[in-house]
Amino acid sequence: xxxxxxxxxxxxxxxxxxxxxxxxxxxxxxxxxxxxxxxxxxxxxxxxxxxxxxxxxxxxxxxxxxxxxxxxxxxxxxxxxxxxxxxxxxxxxxxxxxxxxxxxxxxxxxxxxxxxxxxxxxxxxxxxxxxxxxxxxxxxxxxxxxxxxxxxxxxxxxxxxxxxxxxxxxxxxxxxxxxxxxxxxxxxxxxxxxxxxxxxxxxxxxxxxxxxxxxxxxxxxxxxxxxxxxxxxxxxxxxxxxxxxxxxxxxxxxxxxxxxxxxxxxxxxxxxxxxxxxxxxxxxxxxxxxxxxxxxxxxxxxxxxxxxxxxxxxxxxxxxxxxxxxxxxxxxxxxxxxxxxxxxxxxxxxxxxxxxxxxxxxxxxxxxxxxxxxxxxxxxxxxxxxxxxxxxxxxxxxxxxxxxxxxxxxxxxxxxxxxxxxxxxxxxxxxxxxxxxxxxxxxxxxxxxxxxxxxxxxxxxxxxxxxxxxxxxxxxxxxxxxxxxxxxxxxxxxxxxxxx
Amino acid sequence: xxxxxxxxxxxxxxxxxxxxxxxxxxxxxxxxxxxxxxxxxxxxxxxxxxxxxxxxxxxxxxxxxxxxxxxxxxxxxxxxxxxxxxxxxxxxxxxxxxxxxxxxxxxxxxxxxxxxxxxxxxxxxxxxxxxxxxxxxxxxxxxxxxxxxxxxxxxxxxxxxxxxxxxxxxxxxxxxxxxxxxxxxxxxxxxxxxxxxxxxxxxxxxxxxxxxxxxxxxxxxxxxxxxxxxxxxxxxxxxxxxxxxxxxxxxxxxxxxxxx
Ligand SMILES: Cc1cc2nc3c(=O)[nH]c(=O)nc-3n(C[C@H](O)[C@H](O)[C@H](O)COP(=O)(O)OP(=O)(O)OC[C@H]3O[C@@H](n4cnc5c(N)ncnc54)[C@H](O)[C@@H]3O)c2cc1C
Numbered sequence: 001x002x003x004x005x006x007x008x009x010x011x012x013x014x015x016x017x018x019x020x021x022x023x024x025x026x027x028x029x030x031x032x033x034x035x036x037x038x039x040x041x042x043x044x045x046x047x048x049x050x051x052x053x054x055x056x057x058x059x060x061x062x063x064x065x066x067x068x069x070x071x072x073x074x075x076x077x078x079x080x081x082x083x084x085x086x087x088x089x090x091x092x093x094x095x096x097x098x099x100x101x102x103x104x105x106x107x108x109x110x111x112x113x114x115x116x117x118x119x120x121x122x123x124x125x126x127x128x129x130x131x132x133x134x135x136x137x138x139x140x141x142x143x144x145x146x147x148x149x150x151x152x153x154x155x156x157x158x159x160x161x162x163x164x165x166x167x168x169x170x171x172x173x174x175x176x177x178x179x180x181x182x183x184x185x186x187x188x189x190x191x192x193x194x195x196x197x198x199x200x201x202x203x204x205x206x207x208x209x210x211x212x213x214x215x216x217x218x219x220x221x222x223x224x225x226x227x228x229x230x231x232x233x234x235x236x237x238x239x240x241x242x243x244x245x246x247x248x249x250x251x252x253x254x255x256x257x258x259x260x261x262x263x264x265x266x267x268x269x270x271x272x273x274x275x276x277x278x279x280x281x282x283x284x285x286x287x288x289x290x291x292x293x294x295x296x297x298x299x300x301x302x303x304x305x306x307x308x309x310x311x312x313x314x315x316x317x318x319x320x321x322x323x324x325x326x327x328x329x330x331x332x333x334x335x336x337x338x339x340x341x342x343x344x345x346x347x348x349x350x351x352x353x354x355x356x357x358x359x360x361x362x363x364x365x366x367x368x369x370x371x372x373x374x375x376x377x378x379x380x381x382x383x384x385x386x387x388x389x390x391x392x393x394x395x396x397x398x399x400x401x402x403x404x405x406x407x408x409x410x411x412x413x414x415x416x417x418x419x420x421x422x423x424x425x426x427x428x429x430x431x432x433x434x435x436x437x438x439x440x441x442x443x444x445x446x447x448x449x450x451x452x453x454x455x456x457x458x459x460x461x462x463x464x465x466x467x468x469x470x471x472x473x474x475x476x477x478x479x480x481x482x483x484x485x486x487x488x489x490x491x492x493x494x495x496x497x498x499x500x
Numbered sequence: 501x502x503x504x505x506x507x508x509x510x511x512x513x514x515x516x517x518x519x520x521x522x523x524x525x526x527x528x529x530x531x532x533x534x535x536x537x538x539x540x541x542x543x544x545x546x547x548x549x550x551x552x553x554x555x556x557x558x559x560x561x562x563x564x565x566x567x568x569x570x571x572x573x574x575x576x577x578x579x580x581x582x583x584x585x586x587x588x589x590x591x592x593x594x595x596x597x598x599x600x601x602x603x604x605x606x607x608x609x610x611x612x613x614x615x616x617x618x619x620x621x622x623x624x625x626x627x628x629x630x631x632x633x634x635x636x637x638x639x640x641x642x643x644x645x646x647x648x649x650x651x652x653x654x655x656x657x658x659x660x661x662x663x664x665x666x667x668x669x670x671x672x673x674x675x676x677x678x679x680x681x682x683x684x685x686x687x688x689x690x691x692x693x694x695x696x697x698x699x700x701x702x703x704x705x706x707x708x709x710x711x712x713x714x715x716x717x718x719x720x721x722x723x724x725x726x727x728x729x730x731x732x733x734x735x736x737x738x739x740x741x742x743x744x745x746x747x748x749x750x751x752x753x754x755x756x757x758x759x760x
Binding site for chain 1: 537538541548551552555556559634659660662663664666685686687688689690692693710713714717718720721
């Protein structure tokens, strides 16, 4: 039994295979004299089994049907699209690929996620906000599309015979405050937002005070408030809805970690010099808690690994060439730790409390109706916390956030922090905006990452854009050429002013 | 496509039929509703497709009934288009300076007199029990003089719909959301925009988890407004006197409609 097992494992990939019935020789036989002959017989049998397996496989070219069974949970051996990262971006792309594919089961899509508990994924650790108050028209359009998608989510993601989806949307709006210095920029942003069709209104300090008497408007010059399609929702519900629908449409889910790619590359002389173009042929997926791995042959890889997407890109050779060359340009997306604190304040702002973004960029919102609030603040560039783990620095609240809160909302002078957590932003250090579309040199890797803290809300639109790129070859709904990787090569920033 | 799958599953049929026997001792949670349809859907692409298609048809129908009356609006203006929309959804509508409501008779017919009232603003709309949803509001958002809006017992009015009512913030005084199954406290929170609201009927909202607390919070948010119906003690009384309007032929209204 043991020997046969070892032999089978040597066949190609290391996976324990169940044995054919003939392989189970009782131990007691070893004492008999006829042992050597039997050994030969078994050796022959094992060889025959190998031959038989090979023949079976050859008789069915292009299929990964395995006559001898497989370990549960392994990804298929071949797939058209492998999506690395099972966060909201990954599942959104998977759903849209299935929704837009020309006929049923035209594509085989696999989503690979390393952590079945989603303990570090930013999707489930986010604040869940959705807003149209961006400065870049593309972001506003994406957010408007996402709001439409979330509103009609049951038409898109409803599964036959399953209860309807409730993402628990709180349509309470975002309220941005600007001081004297920021007033002009805020007003300009609101003009852009209105031109794109967002319902945003400007409030003077007096109007603000009348509407929200609990705000201290002393150093506020102007405020903007999103009237429609803004607020917050439950990230888990959206992720599960995407996942459930995509799986019901035939997407494979696999828990395992992508550790390397098998790449073929060739050098081509271009006007700007010799460039190395490469293709990913196999994605190597390691199964959790075991030494097993499976190479998945694929034609496209979608990098939806969120904060870890730079690491994944490096596995495909992005950014490991000599500096100053195209091969040396890294994907500028890195994990940045951000805290969210939950506090209790019995006399705090009431039901009308919006997602408030202070002049200092500190933000908070109501959490439920029990007098709980939730908020955070991005630290300045030079004080970025260590990203080794997701430990929370409670001093950060006391020293950096609370003074701002207490200044803006005087009742917050007395509050009690109840809990806190940290998550990683998929932070684009180049221009704090998304990276969408293929890599110029690694031809079959597509990015959908770098959202820098507003990815959750853009996921329906961004996933659709990438699926369109894969299936139609170009963006159909919203043109997002701006977000391509090429801007890191040319050095042109696509700046977003409203990053929280 | 379903054929091989169907063949393969033929053997499972006796089990399926077994599950349907009413006196079966096996624990079978509501076989007719969840069980059989789910079973068939899981096993036959065709049936799954059919059920999915039915759902799509329902959504299409809903969209059709909430369509934007752009053509009417172009010819007759916002008020008439809104009235037309309301009447086609078996609601009723009152114009400024008029005592009587325009309403539909029991066959769903209505007189077209309202077409004459081009420039008279609509002040009250009763869409109770209709299929109005977020999209249907497209037809109403231009009514700047709307003072009373009754959306009670509308199954498709949800929090998204409520978030759009801010357009009436300068005029709306009376709003009823009684018996809307999808309305939750999350949507009620955005009614703070309606500064002129005097009366808000929130009785029988099954999706609001803690009516007592929410009543207090809503009252706090809308200090000048009388909020009725959320807390259990006031619920019964308001649902009766909630919609007493002058000149309503209440008996003839909406006959043939399923009472909520
Ligand atoms: C504190 C905080 C607050 C936020 N607030 C908001 C907000 O209010 N509104 C908003 O829109 N957005 C917000 N965001 C941002 C938003 O959460 C992210 O932009 C979004 O979730 C990104 O989704 P993703 O799928 O790309 O990444 P993730 O959800 O992080 O998913 C990536 C997944 O890839 C997996 N993975 C990584 N490497 C591998 C590998 N090698 N093999 C297999 N799997 C791998 C990881 O396990 C992970 O599950 C917030 C983020 C944080 C941290």
